[in-house]
Amino acid sequence: MNTTYSERILKTPKSFIREILKVTEEKDIISFAGGLPNPVSFPQDILQESMNRIVNVEGAKAFQYSTTEGLKPLRKYIAERYEKLHNLKVSAEDILITTGSQQGLDLMGKVMVNKGDVILLEKPGYLGAIQSFSLYEPKFIQIDLKEDGLDTDQLEQELKKQQVKLIYTVPNFQNPTGLTYSRENRKKIADILSGYPAVLIEDDPYGDLSFDGETYPYISDHTLENGVLFGSFSKIITPGMRIGWICTKNRELMSHLVTAKQAADLHTNIFSQYLIDDYVRHNDVDTHIRKISSLYKDQCRAMLNAIDKYFPKNVRVTRPKGGMFLWVTLPDGKSTMDLFYHALERKVSFVPGNPFYVSGEYFSTMRLNYTNSSKELIEEGIKRLADVM
């Protein structure tokens, strides 16, 4: 094409994972690379009942254009669930339904970030956030993620050093590491942030998937005016329907987000909003979530057991309390990119740590997903990985 593209798209990383997934989609590969929920988490037959009920009961409303903010009863359900599980006082007006919580990233970037604005995020951090925010040409700074949460010294230092616009975090069962911020770490972060105007995003797609049923308070819980929560039905009902949300009590921010959402896609698929709403009202969501968490706990344990059995002792690994991923660090700065290609020859795949860092360097880390393989394949896959190490 005899024309020029925008500067922003030329600066945006192509998805490394997409390229990897293309290679690893061959049938005989044991894949720890993706981030796919186990299909057991999709209550298909029950969703089918809901679909038929919606067509019969709601009729044309489920097929027509709808409001940008989203289906009111579903927004109300989400608000009430925040109150029930976290004692947060939010209402339907504080919830904007988005096309997956990924869209939340795009909308927040759109309404907040000017070129060169500083965004803090975890090191390592969710690659989808890095990609999405990149389009708004920020300056990224990564804050070390430790066993118990963010490095608060680094956080404070960076906040002092410059004006920070956004802070993006995944405090529960983080992607990519599986780590969870401790209660103390959350409190400390809240205390530090209360002195600054930076907006804190807590992206929480995995919080329900706790192995021991424990829930953690949000960092912005009752205290931070500038706290924004992201949520999603992708990991507990179905990702294919792309139903997520943004929660903020700030009406001015919400008004800008609604304008940006309308410009982006007018509104989220309304049939799917009716579907999720019908499902949560006719079924015991918590029992369903316990079934998923219990499966993932078993799969995670199978992977950790295999790692303990087969991996060299100087390989470090996180021990998640929930979620879908764990994180491996090789000794002596060995490259996981090299390992990746050797592993592929043995028909095992994973995601090398590289795309979770903004520096573009290669690293000796890697992400393993355990939710989409049987316990037998998990053991076999880890054994093969150990062989090539």
Add this chain to the structure above:
Amino acid sequence: MNTTYSERILKTPKSFIREILKVTEEKDIISFAGGLPNPVSFPQDILQESMNRIVNVEGAKAFQYSTTEGLKPLRKYIAERYEKLHNLKVSAEDILITTGSQQGLDLMGKVMVNKGDVILLEKPGYLGAIQSFSLYEPKFIQIDLKEDGLDTDQLEQELKKQQVKLIYTVPNFQNPTGLTYSRENRKKIADILSGYPAVLIEDDPYGDLSFDGETYPYISDHTLENGVLFGSFSKIITPGMRIGWICTKNRELMSHLVTAKQAADLHTNIFSQYLIDDYVRHNDVDTHIRKISSLYKDQCRAMLNAIDKYFPKNVRVTRPKGGMFLWVTLPDGKSTMDLFYHALERKVSFVPGNPFYVSGEYFSTMRLNYTNSSKELIEEGIKRLADVM
């Protein structure tokens, strides 16, 4: 919130229509304001059959994460339909499924437009495009839309005067005017554009809704390297599912659009893609479309008859050959904003011309939608409008 928003969101118009629709949603108002398809266009019972078939046949695939580009068979169907109806040689690889064609606007803005870049669009032009592109801070220039299409002298002049990045058009049954570019006008535009690197978007949500069955060639038909087509199932099957697409044969542009799409929402609702795909394969789409067009033709005629009967003779009106809207111009520069408030007292609504212009001035024009009222209500509404004129 003790923080600052992005410059781009502060420059973006809030949707005027949203505000209007809130007022006009009261039940006893005759609304010519919205742009809602008639529910008769949603084949609900047949879609219900498709839903059940998809859950039974496709199972988990319809609920899982999916590819950013979209469902391959659906992309193939769209490509084949371009060949069948327009003799265009495109393949599935040239189609990106989007969350409604509205998302196409956001993605094209994202990958093409730097701050200050020039975008040409019709005067008056689709307000959703003005809103969506505004987020990329372009310089808008509107080119007069005449009975037979764009003012080609103005177009050529603006292309000569400066580097133009994008040209946005709705050549078939335009929103807001209902006007259609003539074959000669299309040819002339293509000839002019062949000398310039500007990218031409032809947004075509209404092209199927032709009252006399006539189809028109795309401007970029076989000739323009930089032509991009937008399409949508919203007006012929269901808007609530948000399934649209971008068609371009330029692989570099497509690659950037896919990256932007992934950053925006990972992928379009996959269940709805399976649904539309199943529907088009098991049903006669053309017969369904003829049913919708025939209804709209009757409704449009009812509105024009009432206008001829009741409106003062010096009021000008377009006579659409298809689509959902017609366009009224009051004599002597009378304000349609004044008329709007008086009409509301008589329980009739429409959209004043103002938001279809980038200048922000008020105008003596207005858009009337005829697809979502009965012929009786159309006559009654036009009569009341005539009374308040």
